[in-house]
Amino acid sequence: MTITDAIKNRRTIKSFKREPITENDLLTWLEAASYAPNHRMNEPWEVLVIGPETRAKLNHKKDFGGAPVVLAVLSKPAATPFERDENIMAVSCFVQNFMLAAYEAGAGVYWSSMGNLPQNRDILGVTPEYDVIGILGIGYPEEVPAVKPRTPMASKITHLA
Ligand SMILES: Cc1cc2nc3c(=O)[nH]c(=O)nc-3n(C[C@H](O)[C@H](O)[C@H](O)COP(=O)(O)O)c2cc1C
Numbered sequence: 739m740t741i742t743d744a745i746k747n748r749r750t751i752k753s754f755k756r757e758p759i760t761e762n763d764l765l766t767w768l769e770a771a772s773y774a775p776n777h778r779m780n781e782p783w784e785v786l787v788i789g790p791e792t793r794a795k796l797n798h799k800k801d802f803g804g805a806p807v808v809l810a811v812l813s814k815p816a817a818t819p820f821e822r823d824e825n826i827m828a829v830s831c832f833v834q835n836f837m838l839a840a841y842e843a844g845a846g847v848y849w850s851s852m853g854n855l856p857q858n859r860d861i862l863g864v865t866p867e868y869d870v871i872g873i874l875g876i877g878y879p880e881e882v883p884a885v886k887p888r889t890p891m892a893s894k895i896t897h898l899a
Pocket residue numbers: 748749750751849850851852886
């Protein structure tokens with residue numbers, strides 16, 4: 739599998755098998771994710787492993803597709819709004835890396851943005867300085883949706899003088 743194959747063929751998975759994800763696999767994919775670019779090597783990601791009680795409180799409408807593992811990925815506090823944006827960008831790269839590493843191993847990920855809603859931040863116990871970049875449902879896919887075609891990039895390129 740080339741990197742380009744992985745990028746193009748990874749899909750958002752919304753229905754998972756019950757088969758568990760081992761802690762070792764999860765850690766392997768998180769380690770791979772941590773090679774994301776990040777300014778000043780500040781490694782602004784933090785991860786919460788969501789247990790059954792917290793998961794029930796989050797009350798996601800599809801219960802993250804029955805994913806055996808649910809994580810919240812946080813972006814660390816920053817000194818300035820500019821640095822906060824940088825942290826969010828770096829953590830987004832971290833999540834993409836994580837999804838690709840999981841995909842390489844045959845697993846899939848459901849990235850939900852619900853974690854940053856005020857009521858869900860409260861449930862997660864996140865202080866105001868943190869951003870919740872995503873809640874990730876992770877498991878082996880029960881169903882893989884068809885690719886959603888992308889707009890040709892040629893229509894999104896502007897040449898500046
Ligand atoms: C920041 C971010 C937040 C997302 N939040 C949600 C979400 O709350 N619910 C959802 O169903 N999908 C969510 N998605 C997944 C997108 O819907 C999905 O990536 C898009 O439909 C393209 O499908 P693909 O990932 O299979 O290519 C999110 C994706 C990103 C990058």
